Amino acid sequence: MHTSSGRSRRLVTYAAVTALAASLLAACSSDDDGSSDDGRITLNVGTFGVLGLKQAGLYEEYEKVHPDIRIKENVIERNDAYYPKLLTQLQSGAGVNDVAAIEVSNITEIVRTQGAKFEDLGKAEGVEKSAYLDWKWKQATTEDGKTVGLGVDIGPTALCYRKDLFEKAGLPTDREQLAKEWAGDWDKYVAMGEKYMKKAPKGTKFVDSASSVYNAVFAGATERYYDEEGEEIYEESQGRKDAWDAAMKVARGDMSAKLKQFDPTWDQGFANGRFATVACPAWMAGYIQEKTGPGGKGKWDMAKAPTDGNWGGAFLGVPSAGKHKKEATELAVWLTRPEQLAKIFAKQASFPSTPSVYDELKPSPATRAYFSDAPITRIYAGVAKNIPSAVYGVKDAQIGQSITDIGVLQVEQQGKSPEEGWEAAQKEIKDVLGQ
Numbered sequence: 001m002h003t004s005s006g007r008s009r010r011l012v013t014y015a016a017v018t019a020l021a022a023s024l025l026a027a028c029s030s031d032d033d034g035s036s037d038d039g040r041i042t043l044n045v046g047t048f049g050v051l052g053l054k055q056a057g058l059y060e061e062y063e064k065v066h067p068d069i070r071i072k073e074n075v076i077e078r079n080d081a082y083y084p085k086l087l088t089q090l091q092s093g094a095g096v097n098d099v100a101a102i103e104v105s106n107i108t109e110i111v112r113t114q115g116a117k118f119e120d121l122g123k124a125e126g127v128e129k130s131a132y133l134d135w136k137w138k139q140a141t142t143e144d145g146k147t148v149g150l151g152v153d154i155g156p157t158a159l160c161y162r163k164d165l166f167e168k169a170g171l172p173t174d175r176e177q178l179a180k181e182w183a184g185d186w187d188k189y190v191a192m193g194e195k196y197m198k199k200a201p202k203g204t205k206f207v208d209s210a211s212s213v214y215n216a217v218f219a220g221a222t223e224r225y226y227d228e229e230g231e232e233i234y235e236e237s238q239g240r241k242d243a244w245d246a247a248m249k250v251a252r253g254d255m256s257a258k259l260k261q262f263d264p265t266w267d268q269g270f271a272n273g274r275f276a277t278v279a280c281p282a283w284m285a286g287y288i289q290e291k292t293g294p295g296g297k298g299k300w301d302m303a304k305a306p307t308d309g310n311w312g313g314a315f316l317g318v319p320s321a322g323k324h325k326k327e328a329t330e331l332a333v334w335l336t337r338p339e340q341l342a343k344i345f346a347k348q349a350s351f352p353s354t355p356s357v358y359d360e361l362k363p364s365p366a367t368r369a370y371f372s373d374a375p376i377t378r379i380y381a382g383v384a385k386n387i388p389s390a391v392y393g394v395k396d397a398q399i400g401q402s403i404t405d406i407g408v409l410q411v412e413q414q415g416k417s418p419e420e421g422w423e424a425a426q427k428e429i430k431d432v433l434g435q
Contacts, residue, residue, distance in 0.1 A: 041324055042070045043331055046097030048082035049075075049262070050287045051152065051314060052344040058335055069327060078262045079103045080401055089319070090117045096319040098328035099335075102149050104313040105397035107139050110149070112394055115142045119318040119329055122147030126333050136353045139392065140315050149315030150336040151353030153344070155281035156383035157219045157311045159189075160288060163301045163372060165276040168201045175303040175374060182306045186217050186246045189306055193255035196276060206255035208266065208275040210412045211404035214247035215261075216279030218400075219309025225400070226393030234399055234429065244403070244422065251412040251421075258412050260405065267291045273299075281311040282380050286348025289370055302374040308386040313353065351380050358384070395432060402428040 045053065053059065059071040074097060076082035083106050089096040102110055110118070121127060122141065129137055132151050140149040163173040171192065172178055182188040190213075193206035200206070207213060218224070221239020226232060234240055250256050257275045259266040269275055270291035278284065280302060288300060316332045318325060334340065341352035346364045349371075361377045368376065393399075407425025410416045416424070 040068055040070045041327055042072055043099065043324060043328055044097040045071060045073045045099045045101075045331075046082070046086065047073060047075045047101040048079040048103065049077065050283070050290055050348070051075075051101055052283070052286055052348050052350045053152075053335055055286060055290075056340075056344040056347040058340055058343065062331065062334060069331070071331070079106070079397070080405075083397065087114070090114050090321070093321040096321045098318065098322040098324050099332050100317050100319055101152070102140075102315045102317055103397065104139065104155075104315070105392065105400060107149065107315060108392045108396060109394040110317070111140060111142050115146055115148050117320055118146075118148035119320055119325055120146045120148070121150050121318065121329065121332060124329050124333050126337075131338055131354050131356055133353050133355060135389065136313070140317075149317040150332060152314045152316055152336055152341065153283055153312075153350040154353050154384065154387070155219070155283060155310045155312035156351055156380045156387060157216055157279060157281040157305055157309050158302050158379050158383065159216075159277055159305045160280035160284065160300055160302050160371070161277045162273065162275075162299050164299045165201055165204055165273065166196070169196045169199045169276070171196055173301070175301055179304040183304075184306055186213070186306045187249070189213075190246070190249050190253070190255075193250070193277075194253065197253075197255050200276075204273065205257040205275050206277060207250060208257050208269060208278045209259050209261055209408075210247040210251035210256050211261055211408045212279045213250045214243045214404055214408055215311050215400075216305060216309065217246045217307070218243035219279075219281070219311035220307040220388060221309070222388045222390060224390055224392070225396055226391050228391055230393060232393065232399075232433065234403075235426070240403070244407075244418075247408050248411060248418045248421075251408060252418070256412060260409060270296075279305070279311065282345075282349050282351035283312055283314075285367070285371065285376070286350060289348060289367070297370045298372055300370060301372040302376060302379060304379055304382070308383045308388075310384075310387040310390070345377075349376050349380070351384060398432045399429050402432060 054073050063069055063071060086100055136151040141147045166173045182192060196206040218239055223237045223239040225234040225237060257269055259269050270288060271293055316336055318328045318332050322328050338354035338357045341354055342357045342361060344350045345352055345361050349363055349367055358381055363376045403425045406428045407421040410424050411418055411421035
Protein backbone atom coordinates (compact mmCIF):
# COMPACT_ATOMS: atom_id res chain seq x y z
CA MET A 1 0.00 0.00 0.00
CA HIS A 2 1.26 3.50 -0.77
CA THR A 3 0.05 6.95 0.19
CA SER A 4 0.58 9.85 -2.16
CA SER A 5 1.09 13.39 -0.93
CA GLY A 6 -2.14 14.33 -2.70
CA ARG A 7 -3.97 11.65 -0.77
CA SER A 8 -2.43 12.87 2.49
CA ARG A 9 -3.51 16.43 1.83
CA ARG A 10 -7.02 15.22 1.06
CA LEU A 11 -7.13 13.29 4.33
CA VAL A 12 -5.96 16.30 6.33
CA THR A 13 -8.47 18.54 4.59
CA TYR A 14 -11.25 16.00 5.08
CA ALA A 15 -10.43 15.71 8.78
CA ALA A 16 -10.62 19.46 9.21
CA VAL A 17 -13.85 19.71 7.27
CA THR A 18 -15.34 16.80 9.22
CA ALA A 19 -14.42 18.41 12.52
CA LEU A 20 -15.93 21.72 11.46
CA ALA A 21 -19.05 20.01 10.12
CA ALA A 22 -19.45 18.05 13.34
CA SER A 23 -19.20 21.19 15.47
CA LEU A 24 -21.71 23.00 13.29
CA LEU A 25 -24.07 20.04 13.39
CA ALA A 26 -23.76 19.88 17.14
CA ALA A 27 -24.54 23.56 17.39
CA CYS A 28 -27.59 23.19 15.19
CA SER A 29 -28.70 20.12 17.08
CA SER A 30 -28.49 21.84 20.46
CA ASP A 31 -30.84 24.55 19.21
CA ASP A 32 -33.53 22.10 18.08
CA ASP A 33 -34.70 19.21 20.22
CA GLY A 34 -37.37 18.13 17.75
CA SER A 35 -40.22 19.72 19.69
CA SER A 36 -42.37 22.67 18.70
CA ASP A 37 -44.40 25.31 20.50
CA ASP A 38 -47.61 23.37 19.89
CA GLY A 39 -46.21 20.30 21.62
CA ARG A 40 -45.87 18.23 18.47
CA ILE A 41 -42.74 16.15 17.88
CA THR A 42 -40.88 16.89 14.65
CA LEU A 43 -39.36 13.81 13.03
CA ASN A 44 -36.66 14.59 10.48
CA VAL A 45 -36.36 12.16 7.56
CA GLY A 46 -33.14 12.33 5.55
CA THR A 47 -33.42 11.22 1.91
CA PHE A 48 -31.71 11.58 -1.46
CA GLY A 49 -33.16 11.98 -4.95
CA VAL A 50 -36.87 11.33 -5.29
CA LEU A 51 -37.57 8.48 -2.87
CA GLY A 52 -41.33 8.91 -3.18
CA LEU A 53 -42.35 8.98 0.49
CA LYS A 54 -43.44 12.61 0.32
CA GLN A 55 -44.63 12.45 -3.29
CA ALA A 56 -47.02 9.59 -2.45
CA GLY A 57 -48.54 11.59 0.41
CA LEU A 58 -47.35 9.18 3.11
CA TYR A 59 -46.15 11.89 5.48
CA GLU A 60 -49.50 13.67 5.38
CA GLU A 61 -51.33 10.38 5.89
CA TYR A 62 -49.19 9.50 8.90
CA GLU A 63 -49.63 12.94 10.46
CA LYS A 64 -53.42 12.65 10.22
CA VAL A 65 -53.48 9.49 12.31
CA HIS A 66 -50.66 10.73 14.58
CA PRO A 67 -51.60 14.35 15.34
CA ASP A 68 -48.72 14.65 17.81
CA ILE A 69 -46.18 14.10 15.00
CA ARG A 70 -44.85 16.49 12.37
CA ILE A 71 -42.60 15.10 9.61
CA LYS A 72 -39.91 17.13 7.90
CA GLU A 73 -38.07 15.68 4.90
CA ASN A 74 -34.46 16.81 4.41
CA VAL A 75 -33.56 15.84 0.87
CA ILE A 76 -30.22 16.10 -0.95
CA GLU A 77 -30.36 15.47 -4.70
CA ARG A 78 -27.22 13.37 -5.14
CA ASN A 79 -26.41 10.40 -2.95
CA ASP A 80 -22.69 11.16 -3.25
CA ALA A 81 -23.41 14.39 -1.35
CA TYR A 82 -25.99 12.88 1.00
CA TYR A 83 -24.00 9.83 2.13
CA PRO A 84 -20.82 11.59 3.36
CA LYS A 85 -23.04 13.91 5.38
CA LEU A 86 -24.80 10.89 6.89
CA LEU A 87 -21.43 9.38 7.87
CA THR A 88 -20.35 12.66 9.45
CA GLN A 89 -23.54 12.80 11.48
CA LEU A 90 -23.14 9.21 12.62
CA GLN A 91 -19.51 9.80 13.62
CA SER A 92 -20.26 12.97 15.57
CA GLY A 93 -23.55 11.77 17.02
CA ALA A 94 -24.98 15.23 16.37
CA GLY A 95 -27.44 16.56 13.83
CA VAL A 96 -28.65 13.11 12.79
CA ASN A 97 -32.00 12.71 11.12
CA ASP A 98 -34.50 10.66 13.08
CA VAL A 99 -34.97 8.41 10.04
CA ALA A 100 -32.22 8.06 7.45
CA ALA A 101 -32.43 6.64 3.94
CA ILE A 102 -29.54 4.40 2.84
CA GLU A 103 -28.76 3.60 -0.80
CA VAL A 104 -28.12 -0.05 -1.63
CA SER A 105 -24.56 0.61 -2.79
CA ASN A 106 -23.77 1.99 0.69
CA ILE A 107 -25.61 -0.61 2.76
CA THR A 108 -22.67 -3.02 3.08
CA GLU A 109 -20.44 -0.31 4.50
CA ILE A 110 -23.18 0.77 6.91
CA VAL A 111 -23.75 -2.82 8.06
CA ARG A 112 -20.06 -3.58 8.55
CA THR A 113 -18.79 -0.29 9.96
CA GLN A 114 -21.77 1.67 11.30
CA GLY A 115 -24.18 -1.05 12.41
CA ALA A 116 -23.75 -0.24 16.10
CA LYS A 117 -25.03 3.28 15.45
CA PHE A 118 -28.47 2.15 14.23
CA GLU A 119 -31.49 0.69 15.97
CA ASP A 120 -32.32 -2.97 15.34
CA LEU A 121 -35.46 -2.71 13.23
CA GLY A 122 -35.73 -6.48 12.98
CA LYS A 123 -36.97 -6.40 16.58
CA ALA A 124 -39.37 -3.51 16.10
CA GLU A 125 -43.05 -4.09 16.77
CA GLY A 126 -45.01 -4.81 13.61
CA VAL A 127 -42.04 -5.87 11.47
CA GLU A 128 -42.39 -9.15 9.60
CA LYS A 129 -39.20 -10.42 8.01
CA SER A 130 -41.19 -12.63 5.65
CA ALA A 131 -42.81 -9.56 4.08
CA TYR A 132 -39.51 -8.51 2.45
CA LEU A 133 -37.42 -10.03 -0.29
CA ASP A 134 -35.00 -12.37 1.43
CA TRP A 135 -31.92 -10.97 -0.33
CA LYS A 136 -32.99 -7.42 0.46
CA TRP A 137 -33.39 -8.25 4.18
CA LYS A 138 -29.96 -9.91 4.28
CA GLN A 139 -28.29 -6.88 2.71
CA ALA A 140 -29.21 -4.77 5.75
CA THR A 141 -28.45 -7.37 8.44
CA THR A 142 -25.19 -7.72 10.36
CA GLU A 143 -23.43 -11.02 10.98
CA ASP A 144 -24.86 -11.15 14.49
CA GLY A 145 -28.42 -10.70 13.20
CA LYS A 146 -29.06 -6.97 13.72
CA THR A 147 -31.17 -5.40 10.96
CA VAL A 148 -30.15 -1.78 10.49
CA GLY A 149 -32.59 -0.88 7.71
CA LEU A 150 -35.94 -1.87 6.24
CA GLY A 151 -36.21 -2.11 2.47
CA VAL A 152 -38.10 0.59 0.60
CA ASP A 153 -37.59 -0.28 -3.04
CA ILE A 154 -35.49 -2.19 -5.52
CA GLY A 155 -34.36 -1.09 -8.97
CA PRO A 156 -35.49 -3.45 -11.73
CA THR A 157 -34.26 -1.66 -14.83
CA ALA A 158 -36.02 -0.93 -18.11
CA LEU A 159 -35.43 1.71 -20.80
CA CYS A 160 -37.52 4.87 -20.98
CA TYR A 161 -37.69 6.68 -24.29
CA ARG A 162 -39.28 9.71 -25.91
CA LYS A 163 -41.52 8.22 -28.54
CA ASP A 164 -42.13 11.64 -30.11
CA LEU A 165 -38.39 12.02 -30.75
CA PHE A 166 -38.14 8.44 -32.03
CA GLU A 167 -40.92 9.15 -34.50
CA LYS A 168 -39.22 12.30 -35.77
CA ALA A 169 -36.00 10.32 -36.22
CA GLY A 170 -37.82 7.69 -38.28
CA LEU A 171 -37.44 4.93 -35.68
CA PRO A 172 -40.07 2.47 -34.46
CA THR A 173 -42.07 3.72 -31.49
CA ASP A 174 -43.82 0.52 -30.45
CA ARG A 175 -42.35 -0.68 -27.13
CA GLU A 176 -42.67 -4.37 -27.95
CA GLN A 177 -40.93 -3.97 -31.31
CA LEU A 178 -38.11 -1.96 -29.75
CA ALA A 179 -37.61 -4.53 -27.01
CA LYS A 180 -37.30 -7.26 -29.64
CA GLU A 181 -34.84 -5.24 -31.74
CA TRP A 182 -32.33 -4.82 -28.91
CA ALA A 183 -33.17 -7.95 -26.87
CA GLY A 184 -30.17 -9.60 -25.24
CA ASP A 185 -27.50 -7.31 -26.67
CA TRP A 186 -26.56 -3.76 -25.68
CA ASP A 187 -24.68 -3.44 -28.97
CA LYS A 188 -28.08 -3.50 -30.68
CA TYR A 189 -29.15 -0.59 -28.48
CA VAL A 190 -26.02 1.30 -29.53
CA ALA A 191 -26.80 0.48 -33.17
CA MET A 192 -30.26 1.96 -32.63
CA GLY A 193 -28.54 5.09 -31.38
CA GLU A 194 -26.50 5.34 -34.56
CA LYS A 195 -29.70 5.15 -36.61
CA TYR A 196 -31.31 7.81 -34.43
CA MET A 197 -28.45 10.24 -34.94
CA LYS A 198 -28.78 10.08 -38.73
CA LYS A 199 -32.15 11.88 -38.49
CA ALA A 200 -32.03 13.20 -34.93
CA PRO A 201 -34.33 16.15 -34.21
CA LYS A 202 -32.29 19.32 -33.86
CA GLY A 203 -30.61 19.74 -30.49
CA THR A 204 -31.20 16.16 -29.35
CA LYS A 205 -29.05 13.10 -28.73
CA PHE A 206 -30.00 9.45 -28.43
CA VAL A 207 -29.03 9.00 -24.77
CA ASP A 208 -28.43 11.26 -21.79
CA SER A 209 -24.95 9.97 -20.96
CA ALA A 210 -22.53 7.10 -21.36
CA SER A 211 -22.69 6.68 -17.57
CA SER A 212 -26.38 5.84 -17.93
CA VAL A 213 -25.45 2.98 -20.23
CA TYR A 214 -22.63 1.87 -17.91
CA ASN A 215 -25.02 1.67 -14.95
CA ALA A 216 -27.71 -0.13 -16.93
CA VAL A 217 -25.33 -2.79 -18.25
CA PHE A 218 -23.65 -3.17 -14.86
CA ALA A 219 -27.08 -3.60 -13.24
CA GLY A 220 -27.24 -7.07 -14.78
CA ALA A 221 -23.75 -8.14 -13.73
CA THR A 222 -23.26 -11.15 -11.50
CA GLU A 223 -19.60 -10.22 -10.98
CA ARG A 224 -19.24 -6.68 -9.65
CA TYR A 225 -16.49 -4.89 -7.71
CA TYR A 226 -16.01 -7.40 -4.87
CA ASP A 227 -15.94 -11.16 -4.51
CA GLU A 228 -17.74 -13.12 -1.79
CA GLU A 229 -14.70 -12.85 0.50
CA GLY A 230 -14.88 -9.06 0.33
CA GLU A 231 -11.80 -8.65 -1.86
CA GLU A 232 -11.76 -6.01 -4.60
CA ILE A 233 -11.99 -7.46 -8.10
CA TYR A 234 -13.02 -4.36 -10.05
CA GLU A 235 -10.04 -4.58 -12.40
CA GLU A 236 -10.75 -8.11 -13.63
CA SER A 237 -14.53 -8.15 -13.07
CA GLN A 238 -16.28 -9.28 -16.25
CA GLY A 239 -19.37 -7.31 -15.31
CA ARG A 240 -17.33 -4.13 -15.00
CA LYS A 241 -15.54 -4.81 -18.30
CA ASP A 242 -18.80 -5.37 -20.19
CA ALA A 243 -20.32 -2.18 -18.77
CA TRP A 244 -17.19 -0.16 -19.52
CA ASP A 245 -17.01 -1.41 -23.11
CA ALA A 246 -20.66 -0.51 -23.75
CA ALA A 247 -20.20 2.93 -22.19
CA MET A 248 -17.11 3.59 -24.32
CA LYS A 249 -19.01 2.85 -27.53
CA VAL A 250 -21.50 5.52 -26.51
CA ALA A 251 -18.89 7.98 -25.23
CA ARG A 252 -16.80 7.73 -28.41
CA GLY A 253 -19.80 7.97 -30.68
CA ASP A 254 -21.94 11.01 -31.40
CA MET A 255 -25.08 9.84 -29.62
CA SER A 256 -24.74 11.12 -26.05
CA ALA A 257 -25.83 14.45 -24.56
CA LYS A 258 -22.73 14.10 -22.33
CA LEU A 259 -24.56 15.07 -19.15
CA LYS A 260 -23.49 14.19 -15.62
CA GLN A 261 -26.35 12.31 -14.04
CA PHE A 262 -28.16 13.96 -11.12
CA ASP A 263 -26.55 17.33 -11.77
CA PRO A 264 -28.75 20.38 -12.52
CA THR A 265 -27.79 20.26 -16.20
CA TRP A 266 -29.11 16.69 -16.37
CA ASP A 267 -32.39 17.79 -14.80
CA GLN A 268 -32.61 20.57 -17.39
CA GLY A 269 -31.96 17.99 -20.09
CA PHE A 270 -35.19 16.22 -19.12
CA ALA A 271 -37.14 19.47 -19.12
CA ASN A 272 -35.71 20.60 -22.46
CA GLY A 273 -36.04 17.25 -24.25
CA ARG A 274 -32.32 16.99 -25.01
CA PHE A 275 -32.17 13.19 -25.18
CA ALA A 276 -34.39 10.39 -26.40
CA THR A 277 -33.55 7.53 -24.02
CA VAL A 278 -32.42 6.97 -20.46
CA ALA A 279 -31.78 3.81 -18.45
CA CYS A 280 -34.88 3.51 -16.33
CA PRO A 281 -34.81 1.62 -13.05
CA ALA A 282 -38.22 1.76 -11.41
CA TRP A 283 -37.34 4.72 -9.19
CA MET A 284 -36.33 6.71 -12.28
CA ALA A 285 -39.93 6.88 -13.48
CA GLY A 286 -40.80 9.28 -10.68
CA TYR A 287 -37.66 11.29 -11.35
CA ILE A 288 -38.57 11.62 -15.02
CA GLN A 289 -42.05 12.88 -14.20
CA GLU A 290 -40.77 15.41 -11.70
CA LYS A 291 -37.94 16.77 -13.84
CA THR A 292 -39.63 16.71 -17.24
CA GLY A 293 -42.83 18.21 -15.91
CA PRO A 294 -46.41 18.17 -17.26
CA GLY A 295 -45.21 18.75 -20.81
CA GLY A 296 -43.74 15.25 -20.95
CA LYS A 297 -47.08 13.50 -20.46
CA GLY A 298 -47.70 11.01 -23.26
CA LYS A 299 -44.29 11.66 -24.82
CA TRP A 300 -42.39 9.21 -22.64
CA ASP A 301 -42.79 5.46 -23.04
CA MET A 302 -41.12 2.43 -21.53
CA ALA A 303 -39.68 -0.80 -22.95
CA LYS A 304 -37.83 -3.82 -21.65
CA ALA A 305 -34.04 -3.29 -21.63
CA PRO A 306 -31.64 -5.58 -23.52
CA THR A 307 -30.78 -7.40 -20.27
CA ASP A 308 -32.41 -7.67 -16.85
CA GLY A 309 -30.77 -6.06 -13.87
CA ASN A 310 -31.15 -4.11 -10.64
CA TRP A 311 -29.87 -0.54 -10.35
CA GLY A 312 -30.38 1.08 -6.98
CA GLY A 313 -32.89 0.77 -4.22
CA ALA A 314 -33.05 2.12 -0.70
CA PHE A 315 -33.54 1.30 2.97
CA LEU A 316 -34.78 3.30 5.95
CA GLY A 317 -32.76 3.17 9.16
CA VAL A 318 -33.09 4.82 12.57
CA PRO A 319 -29.83 6.29 13.94
CA SER A 320 -29.40 5.53 17.64
CA ALA A 321 -28.25 9.11 18.29
CA GLY A 322 -31.66 10.46 17.34
CA LYS A 323 -33.75 12.22 19.98
CA HIS A 324 -36.99 10.38 19.23
CA LYS A 325 -35.98 6.79 18.54
CA LYS A 326 -39.31 5.25 19.57
CA GLU A 327 -41.38 7.55 17.37
CA ALA A 328 -38.83 7.33 14.54
CA THR A 329 -38.89 3.53 14.63
CA GLU A 330 -42.69 3.50 14.48
CA LEU A 331 -42.56 5.84 11.47
CA ALA A 332 -39.89 3.80 9.64
CA VAL A 333 -41.87 0.60 10.17
CA TRP A 334 -45.09 2.21 8.94
CA LEU A 335 -43.46 3.77 5.85
CA THR A 336 -42.00 0.42 4.74
CA ARG A 337 -45.11 -1.71 5.18
CA PRO A 338 -46.25 -3.39 1.95
CA GLU A 339 -49.41 -1.31 1.68
CA GLN A 340 -47.44 1.96 1.91
CA LEU A 341 -44.83 0.86 -0.62
CA ALA A 342 -47.64 -0.02 -3.01
CA LYS A 343 -48.81 3.60 -2.77
CA ILE A 344 -45.35 4.82 -3.77
CA PHE A 345 -45.47 2.51 -6.79
CA ALA A 346 -48.89 3.87 -7.72
CA LYS A 347 -47.54 7.41 -7.61
CA GLN A 348 -44.19 7.01 -9.33
CA ALA A 349 -43.56 3.31 -10.12
CA SER A 350 -40.82 2.78 -7.50
CA PHE A 351 -40.82 -1.00 -7.15
CA PRO A 352 -41.48 -2.32 -3.60
CA SER A 353 -39.12 -4.63 -1.71
CA THR A 354 -42.18 -6.51 -0.45
CA PRO A 355 -43.28 -9.23 -2.91
CA SER A 356 -46.65 -9.79 -1.23
CA VAL A 357 -48.05 -6.79 -3.11
CA TYR A 358 -46.61 -7.57 -6.55
CA ASP A 359 -49.83 -9.08 -7.88
CA GLU A 360 -51.78 -6.04 -6.72
CA LEU A 361 -49.50 -3.26 -7.94
CA LYS A 362 -51.24 -0.66 -10.05
CA PRO A 363 -49.65 2.60 -11.17
CA SER A 364 -51.93 5.58 -10.90
CA PRO A 365 -53.83 6.64 -14.04
CA ALA A 366 -51.63 9.75 -14.13
CA THR A 367 -48.43 7.70 -14.16
CA ARG A 368 -49.78 5.32 -16.79
CA ALA A 369 -50.80 8.26 -18.95
CA TYR A 370 -47.42 9.93 -18.52
CA PHE A 371 -45.69 6.84 -19.93
CA SER A 372 -48.15 6.37 -22.79
CA ASP A 373 -50.12 3.61 -21.01
CA ALA A 374 -47.08 1.34 -20.85
CA PRO A 375 -47.62 -1.92 -18.90
CA ILE A 376 -45.38 -0.63 -16.11
CA THR A 377 -46.19 -3.36 -13.59
CA ARG A 378 -45.63 -6.17 -16.09
CA ILE A 379 -42.32 -4.75 -17.31
CA TYR A 380 -40.80 -4.21 -13.88
CA ALA A 381 -42.24 -7.35 -12.30
CA GLY A 382 -40.82 -9.40 -15.15
CA VAL A 383 -37.37 -7.92 -14.58
CA ALA A 384 -37.61 -8.29 -10.79
CA LYS A 385 -38.11 -12.04 -11.14
CA ASN A 386 -34.83 -12.34 -13.06
CA ILE A 387 -32.53 -10.03 -11.09
CA PRO A 388 -29.22 -11.86 -10.73
CA SER A 389 -27.63 -12.46 -7.35
CA ALA A 390 -24.84 -9.94 -6.78
CA VAL A 391 -22.21 -9.19 -4.16
CA TYR A 392 -21.90 -5.63 -2.80
CA GLY A 393 -18.73 -4.42 -1.07
CA VAL A 394 -17.97 -1.73 1.50
CA LYS A 395 -16.90 0.83 -1.12
CA ASP A 396 -19.24 -0.22 -3.93
CA ALA A 397 -20.73 3.24 -4.37
CA GLN A 398 -17.38 5.02 -4.32
CA ILE A 399 -15.83 2.64 -6.87
CA GLY A 400 -18.81 3.00 -9.18
CA GLN A 401 -18.79 6.77 -8.86
CA SER A 402 -15.06 6.89 -9.63
CA ILE A 403 -15.70 4.96 -12.83
CA THR A 404 -18.69 6.95 -14.04
CA ASP A 405 -17.91 10.46 -12.77
CA ILE A 406 -14.16 10.36 -13.47
CA GLY A 407 -13.34 7.67 -16.03
CA VAL A 408 -16.41 7.79 -18.25
CA LEU A 409 -16.78 11.56 -18.09
CA GLN A 410 -13.15 12.19 -19.08
CA VAL A 411 -13.69 10.16 -22.23
CA GLU A 412 -17.11 11.61 -22.93
CA GLN A 413 -16.59 15.28 -22.08
CA GLN A 414 -12.83 15.77 -22.48
CA GLY A 415 -12.17 13.54 -25.47
CA LYS A 416 -9.64 11.32 -23.72
CA SER A 417 -9.09 7.75 -24.90
CA PRO A 418 -10.80 4.83 -23.12
CA GLU A 419 -7.37 3.78 -21.84
CA GLU A 420 -6.75 7.22 -20.36
CA GLY A 421 -10.23 7.28 -18.87
CA TRP A 422 -9.75 3.90 -17.21
CA GLU A 423 -6.35 4.95 -15.88
CA ALA A 424 -7.93 8.06 -14.31
CA ALA A 425 -10.72 5.97 -12.81
CA GLN A 426 -8.22 3.50 -11.34
CA LYS A 427 -6.22 6.30 -9.76
CA GLU A 428 -9.34 7.72 -8.15
CA ILE A 429 -10.41 4.27 -6.92
CA LYS A 430 -7.02 3.67 -5.32
CA ASP A 431 -7.28 7.03 -3.58
CA VAL A 432 -10.77 6.14 -2.34
CA LEU A 433 -9.52 2.80 -1.06
CA GLY A 434 -6.41 4.36 0.48
CA GLN A 435 -4.00 2.32 -1.64
